[in-house]
Amino acid sequence: MLINFFGKYKSIVVSIALFLLLDASVLIMNFYISFEISEDASGINLAGRQRMLSQRMVKSLVNINYYLNDAEKQQQALDELKSTVGLFDLTLKAFSNGTATIAGDGTDITLPRVDDAEGREAISQAEAIWVDYKYQLDSVLAVKTPEELVSVLPAALQYAESNNLELLFLMNALTGALENVASSKATLLRLIQTIGILLAIVNFFIIMFHFLKQLRESDEKLESARQETVEILDTVNEGLFLLDENLNIGSQYSKKMSSMFGLNEFSGLSFSQVLEKTVTAKDVETAQRFIRLLYRDDINSELIVDLNPLREIQVNISGDDAAYVEKYFSFNFTRVYQDNKVKDILVTVKDISKEVTLTKELEYSRQQSQKQMEVLTEILHINPQTMKIFLDNSFKSYDRVNELLKKPAKSNASLKDKLNQIAREIHSFKGEATTVGLSGFESLAHELEDSIAKLKDSRELTGDDFLPLVVEFESLIRHTELTRSLVNKLTAFSSELSFNDTATGGYREHDQWHALVKTVSERMGKKVDLVVSGFDIDLPREVAKVVNDVVIQCIRNAVVHGIEDPQTRLAEDKLERGYIDLSLKKLVDGSLELSVKDDGQGIDYEAIRSKALAMGRWSAVEVNSWDYKKLLPLIFHPGFSTAGSVTSDAGRGVGMDVIKEKVKSLQGKIKVGSRRGVNTKISVVLPQSLTENLAA
Amino acid sequence: MFEGVVKIFVDSVVNYFQSTSDKNVKLGSPYLIENTDFTSFDFTGMIGISGPYRGMVYFTAPKVLLTHLLLSLGEKETSKENMLDLVGEVANTLSGNARAELGQDFMISVPIMIEGSTSNIHLPTALRSYVIPIYWKAYSAAVVVCLDNT
Numbered sequence: 001m002l003i004n005f006f007g008k009y010k011s012i013v014v015s016i017a018l019f020l021l022l023d024a025s026v027l028i029m030n031f032y033i034s035f036e037i038s039e040d041a042s043g044i045n046l047a048g049r050q051r052m053l054s055q056r057m058v059k060s061l062v063n064i065n066y067y068l069n070d071a072e073k074q075q076q077a078l079d080e081l082k083s084t085v086g087l088f089d090l091t092l093k094a095f096s097n098g099t100a101t102i103a104g105d106g107t108d109i110t111l112p113r114v115d116d117a118e119g120r121e122a123i124s125q126a127e128a129i130w131v132d133y134k135y136q137l138d139s140v141l142a143v144k145t146p147e148e149l150v151s152v153l154p155a156a157l158q159y160a161e162s163n164n165l166e167l168l169f170l171m172n173a174l175t176g177a178l179e180n181v182a183s184s185k186a187t188l189l190r191l192i193q194t195i196g197i198l199l200a201i202v203n204f205f206i207i208m209f210h211f212l213k214q215l216r217e218s219d220e221k222l223e224s225a226r227q228e229t230v231e232i233l234d235t236v237n238e239g240l241f242l243l244d245e246n247l248n249i250g251s252q253y254s255k256k257m258s259s260m261f262g263l264n265e266f267s268g269l270s271f272s273q274v275l276e277k278t279v280t281a282k283d284v285e286t287a288q289r290f291i292r293l294l295y296r297d298d299i300n301s302e303l304i305v306d307l308n309p310l311r312e313i314q315v316n317i318s319g320d321d322a323a324y325v326e327k328y329f330s331f332n333f334t335r336v337y338q339d340n341k342v343k344d345i346l347v348t349v350k351d352i353s354k355e356v357t358l359t360k361e362l363e364y365s366r367q368q369s370q371k372q373m374e375v376l377t378e379i380l381h382i383n384p385q386t387m388k389i390f391l392d393n394s395f396k397s398y399d400r401v402n403e404l405l406k407k408p409a410k411s412n413a414s415l416k417d418k419l420n421q422i423a424r425e426i427h428s429f430k431g432e433a434t435t436v437g438l439s440g441f442e443s444l445a446h447e448l449e450d451s452i453a454k455l456k457d458s459r460e461l462t463g464d465d466f467l468p469l470v471v472e473f474e475s476l477i478r479h480t481e482l483t484r485s486l487v488n489k490l491t492a493f494s495s496e497l498s499f500n501d502t503a504t505g506g507y508r509e510h511d512q513w514h515a516l517v518k519t520v521s522e523r524m525g526k527k528v529d530l531v532v533s534g535f536d537i538d539l540p541r542e543v544a545k546v547v548n549d550v551v552i553q554c555i556r557n558a559v560v561h562g563i564e565d566p567q568t569r570l571a572e573d574k575l576e577r578g579y580i581d582l583s584l585k586k587l588v589d590g591s592l593e594l595s596v597k598d599d600g601q602g603i604d605y606e607a608i609r610s611k612a613l614a615m616g617r618w619s620a621v622e623v624n625s626w627d628y629k630k631l632l633p634l635i636f637h638p639g640f641s642t643a644g645s646v647t648s649d650a651g652r653g654v655g656m657d658v659i660k661e662k663v664k665s666l667q668g669k670i671k672v673g674s675r676r677g678v679n680t681k682i683s684v685v686l687p688q689s690l691t692e693n694l695a696a
Numbered sequence: 697m698f699e700g701v702v703k704i705f706v707d708s709v710v711n712y713f714q715s716t717s718d719k720n721v722k723l724g725s726p727y728l729i730e731n732t733d734f735t736s737f738d739f740t741g742m743i744g745i746s747g748p749y750r751g752m753v754y755f756t757a758p759k760v761l762l763t764h765l766l767l768s769l770g771e772k773e774t775s776k777e778n779m780l781d782l783v784g785e786v787a788n789t790l791s792g793n794a795r796a797e798l799g800q801d802f803m804i805s806v807p808i809m810i811e812g813s814t815s816n817i818h819l820p821t822a823l824r825s826y827v828i829p830i831y832w833k834a835y836s837a838a839v840v841v842c843l844d845n846t
Contacts, residue, residue, distance in 0.1 A: 314746075314747075405726065406727040408829065466725035470725070
């Protein structure tokens with residue numbers, strides 16, 4: 001357990017423990033030997049004292065003999081001898097048996113038994129001498145009278161004289177032997193200390209080299225790991241960073257982050273601080289809620305991975321010129337565990353703009369293709385040349401509408417006037433679309449007319465009331481652009497589709513006029529035939545355009561207002577099928593006459609009168625007093641229509657006023673002739689100069 | 697929706713003018729311009745927009761209008777800096793209102809100010825812009841909305 005705790009530091013701990021153990025044993029040995037040496041020192045001292053005592057014994061004997069006549073001094077010598085003999089004997093026994101004796105300071109001391117061979121030898125020899133010596137001395141000490149002393153003293157002196165030197169020598173030898181023992185112990189102590197220190201030094205170096213090497217290796221490993229991390233973070237093509245529990249970014253993050261988020265320093269920033277400049281507030285909030293979920297251990301991350309709100313997110317890096325650079329990032333969040341708890345969240349951010357843009361482009365082009373397919377089915381049956389003219393005219397018409405919009409107008413009246421002019425332009429455009437047979441354009445124009453009609457109803461107009469109109473107008477332009485791009489593509493495919501751009505090359509609109517009559521009459525539940533004659537004159541495009549506009553408006557009016565439904569016709573003894581006679585001819589004076597004649601009900605002046613009354617612009621008395629000469633011009637008045645309800649074909653009331661203006665713009669004249677219940681004829685005369693221009 | 701967004705910008709500018717001493721401000725009918733060039737008067741304040749619609753919105757006005765506007769706001773110093781500040785303030789109003797009204801789904805940039813017509817502004821050429829003229833006193837300015845609403 002403990003070993004596990006130390007982990008990779010196990011060996012260094014063992015080495016240091018060994019070092020301490022070694023030091024401790026050296027210390028213990030040191031104590032023990034020092035103690036022994038100090039004991040030996042006492043022994044040596046006492047052995048030295050034995051030498052001194054042996055000599056004092058001799059001196060005492062000699063003094064006893066010398067002071068035979070001085071009792072007092074003799075007694076002093078006797079006392080000294082007694083203590084000396086006792087001490088010598090006690091000490092010799094102590095050396096021999098390891099018993100107690102009296103130390104120099106008068107305390108008891110137990111000596112170790114001398115086991116050294118040399119010492120033992122000296123002791124046993126000394127003991128051999130001392131047995132007899134002590135006997136002699138004891139007998140001297142035991143005398144009671146001077147006479148007795150005189151009798152035993154010579155023998156003792158004799159013995160002392162003959163053995164004194166030997167005893168001194170032996171005590172000397174004992175001292176020497178004890179000194180040798182002590183000295184060898186001191187040598188041992190030095191040896192042990194030397195070895196101990198050497199071992200300690202060796203151990204130290206082992207620790208030093210071994211662990212320094214290990215440290216250096218692990219440092220190198222750490223450094224190279226750090227280097228690798230830095231390299232990875234510097235080169236990885238994604239944003240990488242860790243988020244802590246408070247959703248703050250960690251100290252290390254990939255270099256790519258700077259260019260991705262347009263910030264230089266991320267460390268310590270909160271996740272929302274990084275996101276708030278690039279992602280909408282709503283997304284930031286949802287993302288924070290999601291990350292908090294990841295910190296909850298009880299939630300399986302696999303289950304909530306689909307909830308990641310930043311899996312494909314549009315970010316907006318603000319550029320230098322206030323515009324945003326739009327990118328798409330994919331954020332991926334992975335839990336980082338420590339001890340089975342979520343410690344951090346690893347966030348990887350990938351720039352998926354290319355993928356997303358590509359997908360969007362694919363989707364866009366798919367939608368475009370779909371739209372183009374719809375347009376294609378609409379335009380396929382239409383003569384390419386007609387189509388091209390229609391498109392050219394459309395864009396011109398749009399330009400005019402836009403110019404009208406652009407014209408400064410502040411007052412209600414001027415805005416209303418502007419609205420009327422736009423309405424006329426759009427109505428005429430719609431007529432053309434119907435004629436050509438482009439129902440898509442027709443319905444867009446119709447919607448636009450609806451918006452215009454709504455505005456007309458409002459009492460007070462302001463500029464911003466036009467906004468919905470302009471938005472619809474813009475989508476009409478887009479639709480036209482889409483159609484044009486398609487027509488251009490188709491033209492490129494077929495050389496037959498190339499066409500003469502300088503003049504109309506004769507009237508090919510016949511088909512369209514027939515188609516228009518067919519479409520409108522079917523829609524109105526009427527039966528109408530169109531007879532076209534004389535349209536083989538080459539006209540400048542400008543004139544041809546006006547002629548076309550007049551024809552469209554007039555034949556439409558003829559079908560809608562003129563020709564009766566079959567039942568009415570039959571009831572009035574007319575043919576079931578009505579007819580429209582359309583002709584263009586050059587008059588003798590070189591001018592051009594276009595006439596549209598139908599065999600319908602003729603102009604209903606009473607209907608015009610009722611409408612005039614309904615408009616409320618004139619008083620009832622005034623209107624009621626008008627005759628047909630006064631009533632007829634009203635059909636050219638802006639906003640005038642006698643059709644009961646608004647349909648695609650009639651009721652907008654902006655047709656005839658457009659015609660009038662167009663004809664006027666070419667210095668032409670319009671004549672209207674009508675017999676009630678029989679027919680209506682509208683003829684337009686255009687001056688000679690128009691056709692001469694082309695000839696020149 | 698698109699109309700609503702454009703209306704927010706137009707209303708912001710109208711409100712701004714109505715906060716001046718001469719409240720009589722009128723709107724002209726909007727019209728379209730092709731984005732081939734950056735169309736502007738003398739001074740322009742501009743914000744970038746991203747989100748469901750992407751592009752730019754700017755308020756642009758001639759010097760003379762701004763001079764009178766400054767005077768009517770009680771500012772006697774009609775320097776170039778003050779004019780830039782003024783269009784910046786209008787753009788700030790645009791930005792503020794847009795943030796308040798569209799904030800949840802849109803990103804609105806901080807305004808930038810431009811003097812004269814500059815080639816540094818790159819409008820997305822695929823789009824057309826809506827010009828909404830603003831008439832105040834005898835002068836006209838405009839809000840230009842260049843947003844991709846496809």
